[in-house]
Amino acid sequence: MTAALSISNLQKTYDNGFQALKGISFDVQPGDFFALLGPNGAGKSTTIGIICSLVRKTGGSVSIFGIDIDKDFPAAKQMLGVVPQEFNFSQFEKVYDIVCTQGGFYGMPRALAEERTEKYLKQLGLWDKRSTQARMLSGGMKRRLMIARALIHEPKLLILDEPTAGVDIELRRSMWTFLEEINRQGTTIILTTHYLEEAESLCRNIAIIDKGEIVENTSIKSLLKTLNKEVFILDVRDPLSDCPDLGDFDGRLRDEHSLEVTIEKGQSLNALFSRLGEQGVAVVSMRNRANRLEELFVSLLAEGQKTEGEKS
C-alpha cells in the first residue's frame, strides 16, 4: 500500500549551520492517526514546514501518497492540509472570506468553496462568527478557523501542529471528537502536541523526534507495553502523619492525604491495597502521577541525553 506520507533520510541545515534534521525517516499509513512528538526545538515544525513547502530541505525525500514533492509539488499539495502552530491568516479579514478564499487558492469553483465553507464553519461551531474579523476571535476560535481553512479542499492528509495549544479542556475535547470523526471518514491525520494525553487517546502510531533524530517509531500500544513502571497517586480517607509500611513497593507520603507509590512491572495493585488495608489505610481514589506516554517520553529523551553524554 502506498504510504500517505513517506519521509526518507530527511535533512535540514539552516543558513546559520544549525542542523535541525539529521536524516530522519518514517512512514505514515493511509487512514492512520499519527503522533509526531518531541520537545521544543526537536525538529517537528521543521519537518512539517518541509512537507508543506514553507521550509526547504537540504537532503532526503518526501512523498505524499506516492507523489514525490521534488517531482510534482502542486499535485502533492492538493492532498495536503496544514494547520500551523502560529496563527497565519489576515487578522482583518472576515472568517467566511478566509476559509472561502483558501478554496480558490486550490482552484475550487466559487459555489463549491462556499458550500464547503458553510459546512466546515458549522461543524466547527464558527458559523455564527462568519462575518466577524478574525482578530476579534478568541484563541480557540482562531485554532478552529485554521482547521476549517485546512479542510476546505478536503485533503487526504491533514497535519496539525499543536492544534489545541492554549485551548480550554472542554473545547479541546470537542476538537478531539471532530478530529476522530474526520479520521474515521478516511482522512489521515498527523498530530504534533505537547499534551501527551491527547496523543495517547487519539493516535495509533507515533514517532518521537529529538535533536533532529527519530528516537522511537512504533505503535502507541507497543510503546506503552515497554513501560516498566508506573507512578500512582493514592488519595487516602484519613490523614496520615507518616508513610505506611509499603513492603516491596517504593513510595512516599506526598502530604497527609496522599501517597505516591511506584508499581513495577509484575507487581500487583491488589497486594498494595491489601497491605494498606491491613494498616487501616483506606484509599478513596487513585490516578497516574503523569500520563503513561509522558513517562515513556521523558525516559526516552533522558536515555538519549545519557547516550549523548557517554559519547562525548
Add this chain to the structure above:
Amino acid sequence: MTSNAIWISFVTIFRREVRRFTRIWPQTLVPPVITMSLYFVIFGALIGSRIGEMGGFTYMEFVVPGLIMMAVITNSYSNVVSSFYSAKFQRSVEELLVSPTPNWVVMAGYVLGGVARGLIVGFVVTLIALFFTDLSVQHVGITVAIVFLTAVLFSLAGFINAIFANSFDDISIIPTFVLTPLTYLGGVFYSIGLLSPFWQGLSKLNPVLYMVNAFRYGVLGVSDINVAWAFVGVVVFIALLFGWGLHLMSHGKRLRH
C-alpha cells in the same frame, strides 16, 4: 493544476486584493484623490494662471496628464508593496505558499490588484480634473496602453520591494527616496524643453519621464520624447521585473526558510 483551476486561483487573489483596498477605502482611495485635487487647485488654477502656456497648452491642461500618471504610479506601487508585505508580516502569505497555486499566478494576482487600484484612482482623478479643464484624448489606444503598462510596471516594482522588505520602514524607503523624486523630476510639472541641455540629458535617464510623456502624448498629442521608446522601455522593464520577481518567489529565500 488545470488551466481552469489556475484561472480560479488568479481571480481569487485578484478579488481578495480588490476587497482589501475597497474595505479600507478611506486609506486607499480618498487620500490620493484629495492630494491630486489640491495639486489641481494650487498648481493648476492658482499658480498655473500666472505661468502661462507650456508646450502650447494652458498650464492646467499641461499638468493634468502628469498628475493622473503620478496618481497611477504611486497607488499601483503602494497597493502591492503594502498588501504583500502585510501578508508576509501576518504570515497569511503562507496560505498561498502551501497551496498549489504557481508563483507566477500569485504575482499576477497581486499585480493586477495594484493595477486595479492605480486605474481606479487615476479614473477618479481624471473626473476631478474635468472640473478644472476640458480633456479631449488625442490617441485613445496610446493613452490606455501606457497607463495600463505603467500601472503593471509599478505594481511589479512594489511586489519586489515587499519581498525584500523586513519591516514597515523598508516599504516606505523606495517610495520616499526613489519614486517621489523620479516622479517630481519626471516632467509632471514642466516640459524638459525648459531645461539646459545637460539637465535635459540627465532627465532622459529617468524612466518616469517616458511614461508621463507618452501619456501626455496620448491625451494632448505633444511629448518631449519619442513615444515608441517609452513603450519599448516599459515593456522591457516589465519583463525584467517579472523575471526577477519570479526568481525571488521560486528561490523563496525571503518567504520560505
